[in-house]
Amino acid sequence: MPGASAYGFVGLIAGVATLRLAELRLSARNLRRLRARGGVESGQGHYPGMVALHTGFLVAAPLEVVVLGREFHPALGLTMLGLFALAVALRVWVIRTLGDRWCTRVVVLPGVPLVTGGPFRLLRHPNYLAVAVEMPALALVHTAWLSALVFGGLNLLLLRTRIQVEDAALGSTAASSS
Numbered sequence: 001m002p003g004a005s006a007y008g009f010v011g012l013i014a015g016v017a018t019l020r021l022a023e024l025r026l027s028a029r030n031l032r033r034l035r036a037r038g039g040v041e042s043g044q045g046h047y048p049g050m051v052a053l054h055t056g057f058l059v060a061a062p063l064e065v066v067v068l069g070r071e072f073h074p075a076l077g078l079t080m081l082g083l084f085a086l087a088v089a090l091r092v093w094v095i096r097t098l099g100d101r102w103c104t105r106v107v108v109l110p111g112v113p114l115v116t117g118g119p120f121r122l123l124r125h126p127n128y129l130a131v132a133v134e135m136p137a138l139a140l141v142h143t144a145w146l147s148a149l150v151f152g153g154l155n156l157l158l159l160r161t162r163i164q165v166e167d168a169a170l171g172s173t174a175a176s177s178s
Contacts, residue, residue, distance in 0.1 A: 002065070005072035009142035010062045016138065017058050026095075027104040034100075039107040043165030046158065047105060053154055054135075061139045061147040070143040077141050084137040090130040093119050106162070108169050125166070128159050 031039075064070060095102045097118030101109070119126035135155050139148035 002069070003072070005077075005142065006062075006065050006070075009065050009072070009144075012141065013058055013062045013138075020054065020058070023095075024104065027102070030100050030103045031105060031107060034103060034107045034109065037109055039109050040169070042106045042108070042169035043162070044105070046161050046165065050104075050158055050162070053151065053158060057135055057139075057147060057151040057155075060151065061142075061144045064139075064144040064147050065142045068146075070145075072142050076143065080137045080140040084134055084141065087130040087133040087137060090119060090126055091134070094127040094130065106166050106169050114170060125163055128163060132156060132159060 035041075097120065098115055101115065114120075123129060132152075132155065136148035136152035139145070139151070
């Protein structure tokens with residue numbers, strides 16, 4: 001029988017899933033606006049894989065905790081929760097900085113300068129750093145090390161593709177605005 005901490009972890013995952021659904025609604029709204037302004041989407045082929053990976057993670061991590069009886073270790077759990085919170089804060093900073101240009105898809109506005117403020121002053125792809133940290137940190141809040149390893153690793157592979165797609169799209173936009 002799972003303990004109280006396992007139920008708390010399931011609740012945390014449910015909260016994260018709810019936030020992700022809200023982000024998808026925001027993204028869909030921004031996607032419509034970007035397309036109306038002439039936005040061009042790139043790399044649609046990898047997007048379903050991203051959705052499947054993130055959905056699978058949100059199912060697998062709590063299942064691992066409940067089914068495999070992963071124990072909660074306060075020092076690890078609280079450290080990982082703090083790391084997860086920092087990654088979320090970075091994502092929020094990215095979303096706020098990009099405003100109506102933020103989208104879960106790769107969409108660029110031809111002739112419009114790249115955003116260089118906020119976290120983009122420090123990193124070219126701050127959102128992907130946040131995403132790369134979030135997944136394993138969230139899993140490790142309750143010692144779901146298998147989910148952290150498998151989904152974190154797969155996420156890194158997918159992010160490599162995503163960054164290549166985005167760099168190519170942004171490169172063509174930067175060239176057309178020069």
